[in-house]
Amino acid sequence: MSDSAVTTKKDWTSDQEVRWCPGCGDYSILTAMQLLMPELGTRREDTVFVSGIGCAARFPYYMNTYGLHAIHGRSPAIATGLAMARRDLDVWVVGGDGDMLSIGGNHLIHALRRNVNLTILLFNNQIYGLTKGQYSPTSEVGKVTKSTPMGSLDTPFNPISVALGAEASFVARTHDMDRAHMQEVFRRAHNHRGAAIVEVYQNCNVFNDGAFAALTKKDARAHMLIPLVHAEPVRFGPDGERGVILDDGVARIVSVDEVGVEALHVHDETAEDLSVAFALSRLADDRQSPTPIGVYCAVDRLEYGGGIDAQIAAAQADRGPGDLDALLHSLPTWEVN
Amino acid sequence: MINTEELLPEVREVERIIVRFAGDSGDGMQLTGDRFTSASALFGNDLATLPEFPAEIRAPAGTLAGVSAFQVHISDHDITTPGDAPNVLVTMNPAAMMAELPRLESGGTIIVNTDAFNERNLAKAGYQVNPLEDGSLDGYSVITAPMTDLTKQVCKDLGVKPRDAERSKNFFALGLVSWLFSRPTDPSLHWIREKFAGRDAVIAANEAAFKAGHAFGETAELSASRLAVRPARFDPGTYTNINGNTALSWGLIAASQKAGIPIFLGSYPITPASDILHELAKHKNFGVRTLQAEDEIAAIGAALGASYGGHLGVTATSGPGLALKGETLGLAVSLELPLVVIDIQRGGPSTGLPTKTEAADLMMAHYGRHGEAPLPIVSANSPSDCFRAAFEAVRIAVRYRTPVILLSDGYLANGTEPWRLPVAKDLPNIPVDFASSANALNEDGEEVFWPYVRNDDLARPWAVPGTENLMHRIGGIEKEDGTGNISYDPENHGRMVAIRDERIKKVADSYPPTVVEGDSDADAVIVGWGSTWGAITSAIGRMRRAGDKVARVHLTNLYPLPNDLGDILRRFETVIVPEMNLGQLSKILRAEYLVDAKSICKVEGQPFTAAELHQQFREMTQ
Ligand SMILES: Cc1ncc(C[n+]2csc(CCOP(=O)(O)OP(=O)(O)O)c2C)c(N)n1
Ligand code: SF4
Ligand SMILES: [Mg+2]
Numbered sequence: 001m002s003d004s005a006v007t008t009k010k011d012w013t014s015d016q017e018v019r020w021c022p023g024c025g026d027y028s029i030l031t032a033m034q035l036l037m038p039e040l041g042t043r044r045e046d047t048v049f050v051s052g053i054g055c056a057a058r059f060p061y062y063m064n065t066y067g068l069h070a071i072h073g074r075s076p077a078i079a080t081g082l083a084m085a086r087r088d089l090d091v092w093v094v095g096g097d098g099d100m101l102s103i104g105g106n107h108l109i110h111a112l113r114r115n116v117n118l119t120i121l122l123f124n125n126q127i128y129g130l131t132k133g134q135y136s137p138t139s140e141v142g143k144v145t146k147s148t149p150m151g152s153l154d155t156p157f158n159p160i161s162v163a164l165g166a167e168a169s170f171v172a173r174t175h176d177m178d179r180a181h182m183q184e185v186f187r188r189a190h191n192h193r194g195a196a197i198v199e200v201y202q203n204c205n206v207f208n209d210g211a212f213a214a215l216t217k218k219d220a221r222a223h224m225l226i227p228l229v230h231a232e233p234v235r236f237g238p239d240g241e242r243g244v245i246l247d248d249g250v251a252r253i254v255s256v257d258e259v260g261v262e263a264l265h266v267h268d269e270t271a272e273d274l275s276v277a278f279a280l281s282r283l284a285d286d287r288q289s290p291t292p293i294g295v296y297c298a299v300d301r302l303e304y305g306g307g308i309d310a311q312i313a314a315a316q317a318d319r320g321p322g323d324l325d326a327l328l329h330s331l332p333t334w335e336v337n
Numbered sequence: 338m339i340n341t342e343e344l345l346p347e348v349r350e351v352e353r354i355i356v357r358f359a360g361d362s363g364d365g366m367q368l369t370g371d372r373f374t375s376a377s378a379l380f381g382n383d384l385a386t387l388p389e390f391p392a393e394i395r396a397p398a399g400t401l402a403g404v405s406a407f408q409v410h411i412s413d414h415d416i417t418t419p420g421d422a423p424n425v426l427v428t429m430n431p432a433a434m435m436a437e438l439p440r441l442e443s444g445g446t447i448i449v450n451t452d453a454f455n456e457r458n459l460a461k462a463g464y465q466v467n468p469l470e471d472g473s474l475d476g477y478s479v480i481t482a483p484m485t486d487l488t489k490q491v492c493k494d495l496g497v498k499p500r501d502a503e504r505s506k507n508f509f510a511l512g513l514v515s516w517l518f519s520r521p522t523d524p525s526l527h528w529i530r531e532k533f534a535g536r537d538a539v540i541a542a543n544e545a546a547f548k549a550g551h552a553f554g555e556t557a558e559l560s561a562s563r564l565a566v567r568p569a570r571f572d573p574g575t576y577t578n579i580n581g582n583t584a585l586s587w588g589l590i591a592a593s594q595k596a597g598i599p600i601f602l603g604s605y606p607i608t609p610a611s612d613i614l615h616e617l618a619k620h621k622n623f624g625v626r627t628l629q630a631e632d633e634i635a636a637i638g639a640a641l642g643a644s645y646g647g648h649l650g651v652t653a654t655s656g657p658g659l660a661l662k663g664e665t666l667g668l669a670v671s672l673e674l675p676l677v678v679i680d681i682q683r684g685g686p687s688t689g690l691p692t693k694t695e696a697a698d699l700m701m702a703h704y705g706r707h708g709e710a711p712l713p714i715v716s717a718n719s720p721s722d723c724f725r726a727a728f729e730a731v732r733i734a735v736r737y738r739t740p741v742i743l744l745s746d747g748y749l750a751n752g753t754e755p756w757r758l759p760v761a762k763d764l765p766n767i768p769v770d771f772a773s774s775a776n777a778l779n780e781d782g783e784e785v786f787w788p789y790v791r792n793d794d795l796a797r798p799w800a801v802p803g804t805e806n807l808m809h810r811i812g813g814i815e816k817e818d819g820t821g822n823i824s825y826d827p828e829n830h831g832r833m834v835a836i837r838d839e840r841i842k843k844v845a846d847s848y849p850p851t852v853v854e855g856d857s858d859a860d861a862v863i864v865g866w867g868s869t870w871g872a873i874t875s876a877i878g879r880m881r882r883a884g885d886k887v888a889r890v891h892l893t894n895l896y897p898l899p900n901d902l903g904d905i906l907r908r909f910e911t912v913i914v915p916e917m918n919l920g921q922l923s924k925i926l927r928a929e930y931l932v933d934a935k936s937i938c939k940v941e942g943q944p945f946t947a948a949e950l951h952q953q954f955r956e957m958t959q
Contacts, residue, residue, distance in 0.1 A: 014810065016822070048802045050642070053813075061810045061823070066802040068645060069812025070638075071668050077635035081642030081650065082802075084626055085601050089646070089802050107638070110631040308626055315621035322623030324594050324761035327587060331579065332524070333758070334379050336571040 012037040012044065014064040020055060025176035025203035026123065030062055032182040037063075039183075040090075040190055047090045050079040052104055054096035054130045056123035056202070073104025076111035076120065083117050084305045090190070093120040097138040098128045101157050105137075108197075109166035114304040115194040121186070122159055122197060125204035126211045126287075133207035140286065145207075159199045160281035160296055164274045170196035171277065171296040175225075176203060177216040181293065188295055194303040214288050228280070228294035233264035236290060244283065244292075251279040253290055269298045348519055348565045353412035355420035356514065359437040360429025360450075361398055362391055362405045365507035369427075370407025372511055372528060376520040378578035378755055381568025382411040385720075385871065386580075386753040387419035387944070390692045399461040404436045411518075413567040417719065417871035419752060421946040425517075427510055429453060429484075431462035438468075446478045448513065450506065452485035480517075482553055484509045491545040497538055505539075505546035512550025519565040522551060574757040581720040581749035582609070584756065585679065586616035588727025590623050591759075593649050595728075596735055596767035599624035601643030602651045603636035605658060608691045609747040610681040613653040633658035637665040637678065644674045647771060647801035649731065653679040656698050657688070659742075663705050666740055668813045670710040670837065673789075673797050675734035677727075682746040684942045693942030694747035696867045697918035702742040703896060703925070709834050711841040713737070714896040716744040718870035721756035723749060726893065732767050737844055738796040744895070746917070748944045749868045772798035772807060777819065788821035795840035797821075845897040851890060851905055859886035861911035861958040864934070866892045866922055868944060869915050875947030876954055887958060895922070903930040913937060913957055915950055 012034045020026045037047070049060035053072035060067030070078050075093050083091045093111075100108050100122050111118060127145070128134040134147040138159060142151040163171045170192040174185040182200065189196035201212040215224040226236040226244065235243035235256055243256045243264040256264065271277070277296040284291040356373065360366040367388055374386050387408040396403035410420035422442040428434040430453035441447065454469055468474055469481065484506045492502030508529070515522060525547060533539040554563075593600045602625065604614040618627045626643070630636035637652040644650030652662065659680045669676045682698045684690025702714045713733050717726035723745055730743040775784035776798060786807040789797050800807040809821060817824035818832055853862070855877055865873045870891050880887050890905060892898070906912050906926065912934045914923040920936035927934050937953050939945055 016810070044808055045805050046803055060812075063810075064808055066808050067810035067812075068642075068672075069810065069814065071664055071813055074634060074638045074665065077630065077638030078642035078645075080635070081601060081603060081628065081639030081644075082646045083642075084628065084639070085599075085643035085648040086646040086802065106631055107635050110635065312621045312624055312626070316624075319622045322590065322594065322620065324591055327590060327620065327623075328758045328761070329575070329577070331577045331583075332375060332379060333575050333577045334381065335575055336381070336573050336757075 007038040007044070009034045009038065012064050014062055016061045018062050019058065021206050023205040024055070025125065025205070026056060026059070028176045028179065029121075029123065029182065029200055029202065030059065032179045033063070033186065035179075036183045036186055040187065042090045046088065047092070048082065049092045049094060050075045050082065051094045052099040054099045054128070055204070056094055056096040056129075057099055059094040073099055073102070074107060075099070076104060076107040076118070079118050080111050080114070080116045084308055087117065087305045087309060091118050093118050095122060096129065097122065097124045097126060097136045097159070101137045101159060101162065109162070112163055112166040112168040112195045112197060115169050115301050116304045117193060117306075118195050119186075119189045119192075120195065120197040122199045123202040124159060124199050125202045125208055127204050127208035129204045129207055158281060158285055161278060163197045164278045164281060164296065167274075168197055169194045169297070169299045169301045172196070173199045173201070173293045173296070175201035175212060175216045175293065177218070178221070185294065188298065192298060194301055212287055215291055224290050226283070226290050226292040228267050228269070228292050228296060230267055230269045230295070232267060233261055234267050234280075234292070235264055242290070244280070246276065246279060249275065249279060251283050253283065269295045270300075271297065272299055348563050350565050350567065352414060352566065353410065353416065353420075354425060354518060354564060354566055355408065355410045355423040356425045356427065356518070357406055357408045357423035357437060357440065358427045358510070359404060359406040359433035360427075360507070361432065362394075362396060362403045363398055364405070364429040365504070366405050366429065367407050369507045369511045370409055372525050373514060373520065374409045374753060375528070375578060376515065376524045377409070377411045378576070379524050380521055381571070382566055383414065383416050383569035383571070383755060384409060384411045384578070384753070385416055385419045386410070387748065388751045392690070392692045399430060399432055399458045401432050401436050401462065404433050406433070406437060411566050413569050415569065417874040418944070418947055421948045427514060429507070429510065431458045431464055431468070434468060435462040435464065441477070444476055444478070446480065447474060448480045448510070449482070450484040450510065451481045452483045482509070482513060482557070484550070487549055487553065488546045491549045492542045495538070495541045495545060497542045501538070502542055505542040508543045508546035509550035509553070512547040513554050516551045516554030517563055519563065522547070571755070572757060576755045576757055578753050579721050579756045580751055580753045581717065581723040581745055582612040582681070582751070583616055584721050585717070585723035585727045585743075585745060586613050588724035589617070589651060589677070589731065590620060590625065591724070591761070591764055592728045592731035592767060593623065593625075594761070595764055596649060596731065596769050598647060598649045598769055599626065600651055601640055601648040602627045602653065603630050603639035603643075604628070604653045605630050605633045605636045607655045607658050609683055609750040610653045610655045610658070610679065612750065613679060613681075633661040634665060637662040637676075641665060641669050641672070641674060641676055644676050645672070645801070647799070649675065649677070649735070651677045651679065653681070655681050655683045656685045656701070659698060659701060659705070666712065667706045667708060667710050669740035670706065670712055671813045672811055673738045674740075674799070675738055676740040677730045677734050677743060678740055679743045679745065681750045682744060690942040692747065694868070694944055695917050695940060695942060696744070696746050696869070697921065697940065698744065699866075699895065699918065699921040699925075702744060709838060711838055711896070712739055713741045713841060713844050713894070714744060715741060716867045716893055716895055717749055718867065718891060718893065720749050720752050720754050722870075724756070724759070728764070729893070733844055733847075735767050735769055736796065736847070737794055737840065738799055739841060744867060746868050770799070771804065772800035773804060775806065787819050789816055789819050791836075791840075795836060795843055842897045845894070845900050848894055848899050851899045851901050853888050853890055853905055855881060855888040856886040857888055859888045860909060861887055861913060861954075862906065862909040863887060863889040863954065864892065864906070864912055864914050864922070864926065865889065866895055866916070869917065872945040872947045872950050873915060876950035879947065879951045880954055885955065885958065887954065892922075898929060906930055906932045911935065911958060913954065915939075915945060915953070917944070
């Protein structure tokens, strides 16, 4: 395939049989991606999907690109090395909530703060799918699972808050029921220079069915999803009748009629101070109340691999390309005749 | 270089001297030892050094825990160890005297900074009475100098504050020792000027202290103690004095140049491996990328990711870090990608003795992964040999597409020795052939790329992202032989386990024949690995000079072992294996060859001395 060739979904689909449970939300994410890829203008051979372990992490097998299905939790670290070494590549990272926020939490936050050029997709189903249904670090308090028969006790992570706290330069949320929204957010994430993370609400119909239904069911969306649109007032509802204001730094949902449109918070995804984005991320924690989706922040900041390459270029400009003999003679030497 | 013919008549010539510098961590003894070593290297002596630091960066001043020491062995002939008992001990404070005196040879020379022997310091060191006054040092020849005071005095005229002046007292010691051992002064003075360029007051104080120490030796009628060691006879060439971690880093750079692929080092700081990260980070002009990762798991993960992308992935750590890397090593074994994993071994288990040496990670290197996960293991013999070992590790990793563990240790990492520099163009190339085309036909007869088709070495293609038409998916799940597709088939798994085993065993086909040194008709062979090389070499030399027959083999490829090793070992009645662990290599030799290998073990955070090995060898071979 040459650069200019037009590709279709088929070109981006591997010959491997997809093995997720019928009805799993992962299917719709895969389809969204395979349909989007031809539009992104990148070549298949320059595209790499890296993943850890979990149902979500099977994703690379189904993309006709380069793919690396690694070990549990480590994909952000492995992808960091790949993206630093090969800035010509388009590196995607895919994983579940356990993979990225439990065992791999440390790697995730460091990849984000370093701003490595990665597009990270976190499929959040609030459960451990592959290991058959234990609670996860995003499961709600009181979750009854095989490992928590009397209910889980620990407070969950809010992935958006974690990402913002980790100094991420691009943070977004979407969900598996809306292909167009997924594609728009994935496209934005892909085009971002540096680390981009997208939380995808994903339904595990076997072990945590309907976890997001209150938000993502077709007839619920207008009431329950708050679209974040850059430079627009934050409002939602079938007729835009509700909105978000910032009240002493805290985001609150209000009736637009009561406060007036001018009082609404105008979303600025480029704001370098992430505290407003953080406030928005705290609006809803329970998947039962209105939740912002879309791009929380998209900030331009030094991309790590670019920084490294610039240092290499500077060192070479300063000292010339490496000369092995010169290196060997760089400590005091003496001659023996 | 000074002309040895002009040595003053009162200078007594000796073949070798072992000097140990000891003081509080804040006294600058590492620097003093290092400068003395450099001057000796430039003078042409053979030498070997052993720095020893306390584990705490700022242990309370004046305490035993805070003692820092540096031993250097200089010689007019080929030597391989930093020496056994020092002949000369420089003690900058009572704690150093308390901690180090037991090592000194009986009748040895002690050089003392008397100013530090005050009541407070004596008490901190645990002395009830001043050892300088109670006659306990009578058997030694003691040279006392009020180093702190004299340094302050010469600095006063320069307008240096007394507090700052005190910091220069190690240069006084260096000056004095340089005089005693007839070292040239120019290299040290030159170094002071370069090192402290731009800080004129510091240069002036250090120079003044150095010269005062030198003059002190001259005027205090110490000539009876004055010694000289002639330059050693080296093979012609250009030499430098190098420590193991620097040699290792340069070996990686050399190999990367010869392979034509850039280094990617992922590393998390840990003693005694951090200097590899520091060294490689300096050489970005070679295209080296370094990542100070968030932990050791990320470090190896990033290195593996870079290897997947066609770079030379390297990670450097010590035992605790290698333990963390185990799972990713298993992935690397499964992915069959080149990767170099460096373990600078230190005292364990757990934090153990972080600044001391040990070689007890051999079993972890062999077996520290779940499943059948074989990988090649390479080790280094001496500080300069770390260059060769690094180059060898890269050669194997790249040719056989496998992770390789390179074992060094704290003693090699920080110890130094003269090294005849290789010439870049004489180093062998390391061919890298990235896959570029289809390599199989599918059921429909179409040309396709399968990631687990193998070459004669049983290595699979290294197909890096960016290569047209070779898109493929690989992972840690068992793969079907050939296609690389996920396979849970029992027979296929059995076959893949066997192939992974076989392909690593084939690495041994690329080794040169094993060298048996010494007396081939001896009854006993000493089998060593790693940094015991130096002490074994000296001990065997002593035996053979005394007419005792003995042979030796020193292994540098610990897995797979050389193909000819079994036959060699079976030729000898007695197989002796000295190791800085409880007998790990001897267990492997016993299991592999059914030979009755006997261990000599030392796990004290200290390298073997030649004397203790000599004695044990004699006892075990008689
Ligand atoms: C080191 C290690 N520990 C544990 C596991 C078992 N394991 C596999 S996937 C998984 C969690 C999966 O949950 P998540 O990441 O949320 O992915 P999902 O299956 O829900 O998509 C666990 C615990 C493993 N593979 N490796
Ligand atoms: S277990 Fe859940 S997440 Fe995994 S494939 Fe089945 S439905 Fe999807
Ligand atoms: Mg999950």
